[in-house]
Amino acid sequence: MQHTCTCIAIAIIILILIYLAETNGKKHGCVEAINDLRKSIHEDLTNMKKEIRSELSKRSKQGKNAKKVTAKDVRKMRAGIIEHINAKNISGELPRIAGFVRLAFHDCVGGCDGCIDLDNEENNGLGEYIEELEDVYARFSRKLSRADFWQLAGITALVVSGTDCRSCMHPDVQFMAGRKDCAASPEYAGEMRKFPNNGGHADIDDVLGFFETTFGLPRSRPELAVALLGAHSLGRTHLNDSGFQGSWDSTQSKIDALYYQDLLNLKWTQQESKNNEGDVKFQWSGSFAGRSTNTMMLNADMCLRKVINPVDKNGHSACTLNNCRDQPETIKYVELFAVNITAWEQHFKEAYTKMTTTGYEKSQLYVPV
Numbered sequence: 267m268q269h270t271c272t273c274i275a276i277a278i279i280i281l282i283l284i285y286l287a288e289t290n291g292k293k294h295g296c297v298e299a300i301n302d303l304r305k306s307i308h309e310d311l312t313n314m315k316k317e318i319r320s321e322l323s324k325r326s327k328q329g330k331n332a333k334k335v336t337a338k339d340v341r342k343m344r345a346g347i348i349e350h351i352n353a354k355n356i357s358g359e360l361p362r363i364a365g366f367v368r369l370a371f372h373d374c375v376g377g378c379d380g381c382i383d384l385d386n387e388e389n390n391g392l393g394e395y396i397e398e399l400e401d402v403y404a405r406f407s408r409k410l411s412r413a414d415f416w417q418l419a420g421i422t423a424l425v426v427s428g429t430d431c432r433s434c435m436h437p438d439v440q441f442m443a444g445r446k447d448c449a450a451s452p453e454y455a456g457e458m459r460k461f462p463n464n465g466g467h468a469d470i471d472d473v474l475g476f477f478e479t480t481f482g483l484p485r486s487r488p489e490l491a492v493a494l495l496g497a498h499s500l501g502r503t504h505l506n507d508s509g510f511q512g513s514w515d516s517t518q519s520k521i522d523a524l525y526y527q528d529l530l531n532l533k534w535t536q537q538e539s540k541n542n543e544g545d546v547k548f549q550w551s552g553s554f555a556g557r558s559t560n561t562m563m564l565n566a567d568m569c570l571r572k573v574i575n576p577v578d579k580n581g582h583s584a585c586t587l588n589n590c591r592d593q594p595e596t597i598k599y600v601e602l603f604a605v606n607i608t609a610w611e612q613h614f615k616e617a618y619t620k621m622t623t624t625g626y627e628k629s630q631l632y633v634p635v
């Protein structure tokens with residue numbers, strides 16, 4: 267009996283061992299199968315990834331090429347912009363020339379990105395120009411960014427302003443494309459950008475400092491800032507937009523040296539300007555031989571000629587021009603540009619190109635062919 271029990275026990279043990287051996291074997295086979303499966307999935311995935319990467323790179327190359335704007339496209343866009351410029355004529359002036367140039371300037375504060383914060387009062391008045399340009403831009407939006415388009419509008423406006431005008435500057439600024447729009451373009455959802463403020467810019471250091479930090483115009487070359495501010499030869503100020511009133515010279519659509527000549531030759535006195543809300547700001551009013559000329563200068567313009575700071579919070583200066591001295595750093599360039607259009611042209615071109623490429627490396631921009 268004892269023998270039989272032992273035999274049964276041994277048989278059970280053997281059966282258990284056989285079972286274990288088989289299960290283990292099966293398990294082992296499963297692990298191998300799973301490993302094989304894993305390997306093949308991994309290989310498939312790697313191949314798929316490779317294919318996806320090569321497809322994406324092909325597509326992005328095609329996309330870039332498809333999006334690259336050509337010289338022919340640019341010509342068509344310029345024609346559309348010129349049509350808009352000529353469509354609005356107010357007493358012989360073409361206000362869109364100045365509007366498009368100011369838009370080009372404001373878009374590049376903080377980097378040219380096709381975005382303007384219309385809640386920032388420094389941008390007052392630009393909304394209507396953005397809307398007008400959308401008409402033309404809608405036809406070409408697949409080919410270039412809004413940031414590029416606004417710069418093209420500014421450059422085109424400069425060309426129109428110099429057309430059939432012998433006394434005008436012809437800076438012939440090269441249009442380059444490749445700028446990127448911000449996500450919310452044409453609106454701006456980022457931190458409030460800092461613009462030059464007239465009251466705060468009665469000090470030449472503020473003006474030159476603004477152009478250096480914002481557009482990289484070296485502080486050691488004040489002639490660039492003086493040349494760029496000559497854009498105020500175009501257009502005018504609007505009481506309900508900025509609180510100032512009048513134009514810098516009598517030819518608002520012509521980019522001519524009258525801006526510098528007036529700055530030097532007129533008799534300037536400070537005058538109070540009050541908008542509908544009763545805000546008071548001071549501007550300079552020009553007269554000649556005792557007669558008002560209806561021209562004006564901001565503190566930022568006047569400080570290129572005279573040392574007018576300090577000013578109070580409304581921009582009022584204690585200086586009456588007779589009792590304040592010439593601005594040593596910049597007066598010589600005001601005098602130069604008043605008589606030498608070629609010198610102004612060269613410096614303006616350099617400064618304007620810098621301004622309109624703010625935020626980009628040379629390699630990111632291209633000249634359409």
Ligand code: HEM
Nearest residue numbers: 364365367368371391462497500501502503504507508566
């Ligand atoms: C310190 C720098 C600057 C200050 C303080 C300044 C200030 C102003 C102000 C207050 C206006 C009047 C806005 C209005 O009432 O409609 C104006 C207009 C204008 N600005 Fe400037 N500006 C500066 C630089 C520039 C630059 C660098 C450019 C272009 C390169 C420019 C181009 C213009 C143009 C063309 C207008 C006339 C706009 C129109 O007629 O609608 N400005 N600026």
